[in-house]
Amino acid sequence: MVDDAKNATDRRRDAANRAQSWFTDSDKRAVSTAFDERETSHLRTLAVATVYSLFKHLYGRAPKTFLDVGCGTGEGLAYARRLDPNLRTTGIDPVPQAIAAARHLNAEATLHCIDAEGLTVNLIDPPEITLIHLCLGLWSQPTRGLIAIMNTMPPESMLYIVDLNRADRRNALDAARNNAERTYLTDQYHAAYAPGELSRLLLTTSACLNRRFHAHVEANGFAGFPFGSIEQIALLNSGGFQKALRAVSRQQSRSGLPLRPLHAWIWPEP
Ligand SMILES: C[S@@+](CC[C@H](N)C(=O)[O-])C[C@H]1O[C@@H](n2cnc3c(N)ncnc32)[C@H](O)[C@@H]1O
Secondary structure (H helix, E strand, O other), X not given: OHHHHHHHHHHHHHHHHHHHHHHHOHXXXXXXXXXXXXXXXXXXXXHHXXXXXXXXXXXXXXXXXXXXXXXXXXXXXXXXXXXXXXXXXXXXXXXXXXXXXXXXXXXXXXXXXXXXXXXXXXXXOOXXXXXXXXXXXXXXXXXXXXXHHHHHOOOOOXXXXXXXEHXXXXXXXXXXXXXXXXXXXXXXXXXXXXXXXXXXXXHHXXXXXXOOEEEEEEOOOEOOEOOOOHHHHHHHOOHHHHHHHHHHHHHHHHHOOOOOOEEEEEEEOO
16 A cells, blocks of 8 residues: 555656656757747736636735746746736746746746745745646645645635646647657646546645645636636636637637646635
8 A cells, every 4th residue: 555655656756757857858848848839828828817816806906926836937927017017926947947038037026946845935925826837747746845835825815726637638639740749748748637636636735734725626617617606707807817818719719729727726714
């Protein structure tokens, strides 16, 4: 039993390391950058607009601080500042080239070249909104990383995780335009979570914390909220969200790929 759990942990770590090599090795980086720019940049924009709008809906005010975990080259941070120039933005990423590019694009942001596991409260502004976008599957120690992040969250805060859904991997490979992209996607989906696994990860993480958190994981609906829900209606009423959604529709009509990620929402219970 103990051996099975250890084997599963080792397999996940190996898959995560292989998936992460597409962001550290310079040849592979060229493939991942071209693919992500073409196929996922609109989703990142939508994720930032979504978490920003839902924070306003839940707490009745604009957020002041934004943390992008695995910020890559910093486009998500830059978009957040365009959405709200008063936001104080922070990005972390373990890849030095990514942080250098993010710094170029975000002169005012706080940036650290660390992984999520290395985050501590004294390193950053307590993040009222935190986004983990297309990144969680790459972590070799996901429970430790999530504990570190959730320990920094102030009482009025929200964490939004968007990631590949391993259950969707067969359809997803159709988006590849060549063999290198196919291998890239295969490695990413191999490291990705299925919905039940992500729910279990969040349960394990919450059990290690001395605060209670609301957490839910959903592959369907609208950013993970059911159609007709109060959250969906709040999103549709938000100008920033509407604008981001229109950009997604334009991009998807060009790429023809409806990527259907997993959504996880976490916030401290009052
Ligand atoms: C697919 S890119 C996504 C970048 C950005 N979030 C976006 O959506 O455009 C994944 C990023 O996560 C970073 N990453 C990998 N492992 C990480 C960890 N343990 N903590 C924080 N970031 C990590 C990678 O270096 C890479 O830049």
